[in-house]
Amino acid sequence: MTGPQPAVPAADGAQGEPGSEFRKDMGPWANFALGFTYLSPVVSTYTLFGTALATGGPPMIWAFLLAGCGQFLVSLVFGEIVAQYPIAGGVYPWARRLWGKRWAWMTGWVYMWALLVTITAVAYGAGPYIALLFGFRPTVHTTVLCAAALIAVAVLINYAGTKALSAAAVIGFGGELIGALVVGIYLLSSHRAHGIGVILDSYGAEKNGSYLPAFLAAAIIGFYQYYGFEACGDTAEEVAHPGRVIPRAMRRTIYVGGAAATFTCLSLLLAVTDIRAVIEGRDTDPVVRVLYETMGETGARLVMAVVLISFLSCTISLQAAAGRLIYSYARDQMIVGHRLLRRFSHTRAVPGYALLVAAVVPMLIAFGSLVSADALTRIVSFAILGIYGSFQMVVLAALRARLKGWRPSGEFTLGRWGLAVNIAALAYGVFAIVNISWPQEPQEPWYNDWIVLLCGGVVVATGLLYMFTTHHYGRGNAPAGDAVPAGRPIGASRGGPHP
Structure with missing residues (x-):
């Protein structure tokens, strides 16, 4: 393979990578399915439903609306960027073109670790369902072993190539729809224990205080739901006409995925017979209980098989995104x-x-999680923090470049609304990061209560140390910081030739 070369205008008018070694084997439908299976309404809802319900009661479902609106703004900003720079790797090359090499290096570093931890989170969340499907008790150790097995199967499918990835994404999309719509409709028609008004009843989750802190803590289910749309852009060099296809796929992922996740959560909420038992900790796995109560053992296992397809396809999509980011970095x-x-x-x-x-790396993280009594929540929280952090590094880079004269020139632009949307997307992201990092359990030792922020700090600190020790960020000659017009220089952050 030859070294990286300056980008030149691509065939469809966007600025991309010439001589890309990827094949354009991914069609528009498969690109949308990739983002959808990464976002995965079934995975996020089934993984965190019990935790969110116990923390915030039924009104936690409104977190889907909150996070969906915020991340939709982010997807609009990303759509403008990928339309102009359809390069494999997503947030890293976008940050590189918008700001410069150092900023891009840190963005890619944070995003890489967030992706690797998210792979672990999804596979770990699948562990109990794998155990129940095959008839053994879901202990911590069996959950970790199941997670490792799922990761291994996913990477074998990824090794088969882009066509296999596309097929897996489409199959996973089908599994998601069955898991979300078919199961949801069945629960609503046969085992509805509450009226729709339950979504306004906290059932005392606030414990005699303000409900807002309880809701914000439960909002982790919404924050975990709405990322994955950026995976559509991670495979930009494998899609024909990416400037048109990918921004549309990103937005569609938010619409369809968000609606499916909200419907799945609602159908489960209305089917939980004793919500107070979940809030009080007497029912720690309401999803499995609902499935067994409504469908019996055979039906529940069939649903778990479909759910497992969703977990597998989500893991495959995450690995595809992580692999392409690491490759783009290299x-x-x-x-x-x-x-x-x-x-x-x-x-x-x-x-x-x-x-x-x-x-x-995700396998090693899974085995390392054996030291934590609440591994899933902590893994998911760190994954969300890293993803949101890297997203906002790109959103901030876009705002900075826009204020310095960048005008998106791809096939999708927001026009005069661009600045307002960019600012609103950044404001939402900062709010989400603060909420995710804020300690939720003051009775815990300080290092446990601040573990998410501490882990984030370790990733950033090691990244800075690595970056300024090795100076790898300055070795490549791919374009950097060239989004800002030449007449309005961006100073030291510029680097490399121009398109």
Whole structure:
């Protein structure tokens, strides 16, 4: 493989990577399905439903609306960027073009670790369903082993190439719809224990205080739901006419995925017989209880098989995004081992070693989680923090570039609304990050209560140390900081040739 080269205008008018080794084997439907299965309404809802209901009661469902509106603004900003810069790797190359090499390096570093932890979170969340499907008790150890097995299966499918990834995404999309719509309709028609008004009844989740803190803590289910749309852009070099296809796929992922997740959550809420038992901790797994009560053992296991398809397809999509980010990093010589990580299998058209990292590291995190009594919540919280942090680094870079004269020139733009949407997206992201990081359990030791922010700080600190020690960020000659017009220089953050 040759080293990275300056970007030139692509065939459809967007600025992309010339001589890309990826094949454009992914159609518009598969690109949308990839983002949808990564966002995965079934995975997020089934994973965190019990936690969110116990923390905030039924009104926690409004978190889907809150997070959906905020992330829709972010998807609009991303749509403008990917339309102009349809480059594999998503947030890292976008940050590189909008701001510069150092900012891009840190954005990619944070996003990479967030993706790797999210892979662990999804696979870990599937563990209990795998155990129940195959008839053994879901202990902490079996959950970790099941998570490792799911990660291994996912990477084997990813190794098969873009066509296999597309097929897996479409199959996963079907599984998501069955898990969300068919199961939801069945629950609403056969086992409805409450009226719709229950979504306004907290059932005492606030414990004699203000309800707002309880709701914000339960909002983790909404924050966890609405990311994944950026995966549509991670595969930009594998899609024909990405400037038109990908922004539309991102928005559609928010619409359809958000509606499916809200419907899934609502159908489960109305089917839980004893909501107070969940809030008081007497029912710790309301999803499994509802499925067994309404469908019996055979029916519940069939549903779990469908749910498992959703977890697997979500893991596959996450690995695909992580692998392409790592490959994009290595292609620009931005990370240690870049000669190995940028190796590309031309037979299958996938970055094999980068995908291997996207499997091995999540497995190690899964086994490392054995030291935590509340591993799932902590893993998910850190994953959300990292994803939202890297997203907002791109949103901030876009706002900075816009104020310095950048005018999006791809096939999708927001026109005169661009600045307002950009500011609103940044405000939402900052709010979400503060909420995710805020300690929720003051009775816990301080290091447990601040564990999410501490882990985020460790990632940022090690990234800064790595960046300024190795200076990998300055090795590649791919364009950087060139979004701002040449007449309004961006100073030291510029680098590399222009398109």
